[in-house]
Amino acid sequence: MKYIISESKLNSVIYDFMDELFGAEIHTLPGIDDNGDELVDAYDFVNDEYYGDEGSDYLFSWTGKGYYESLIQGGNIGKSEWKRLESLAPIVEIFSMYDKEKLNGYFGNAWKPVFKQWFKDKTGMDYKTLYGL
Numbered sequence: 001m002k003y004i005i006s007e008s009k010l011n012s013v014i015y016d017f018m019d020e021l022f023g024a025e026i027h028t029l030p031g032i033d034d035n036g037d038e039l040v041d042a043y044d045f046v047n048d049e050y051y052g053d054e055g056s057d058y059l060f061s062w063t064g065k066g067y068y069e070s071l072i073q074g075g076n077i078g079k080s081e082w083k084r085l086e087s088l089a090p091i092v093e094i095f096s097m098y099d100k101e102k103l104n105g106y107f108g109n110a111w112k113p114v115f116k117q118w119f120k121d122k123t124g125m126d127y128k129t130l131y132g133l
Contacts, residue, residue: 014107014114021099022059023047026122031061041066045123057095062125064090088129092119100133 005013027050031042041064050058065086072082085091094100103111112130120126 010107010110011114014111015118017103017106018111018115018118021102023049026059027051028123028125029058031063031067039067040070043125059095060119061093061095062090062123062127088131090125090127091129091131092127093131094133104133 025048027046027048029044029046031039031044033039043062044058045060045062046058068077068082068085068089071077071085072079077085103115112133115130116127
């Protein structure tokens with residue numbers, strides 16, 4: 001049997017699925033380096049489970065041009081890598097491979113533009129590149 005679903009209804013289903021998958025409430029944390037110092041123009045995102053007994057991991061990271069500028073100034077990346085990353089920034093990365101596989105398995109590529117809107121709605125931040133997909 002074949003079903004026809006409108007694009008807006010599909011997007012609504014995907015959006016609701018993301019609320020279930022990642023959590024409806026997303027919290028922003030400053031990015032922290034190995035020394036415990038705050039990173040420039042870098043943020044991590046968690047849901048309510050992060051603060052509970054479950055000890056949930058980080059969901060996403062967001063890195064802007066300032067982050068990559070600080071890496072080249074610190075000698076942590078070369079000029080060609082800096083240019084490449086700066087051209088992609090701001091960048092969001094979803095940490096869980098399992099979550100990415102779920103989204104791809106259920107929705108193909110249709111979830112990516114919906115994720116961009118969902119991410120903006122939940123965090124107030126935009127991005128240029130969804131990394132690692």
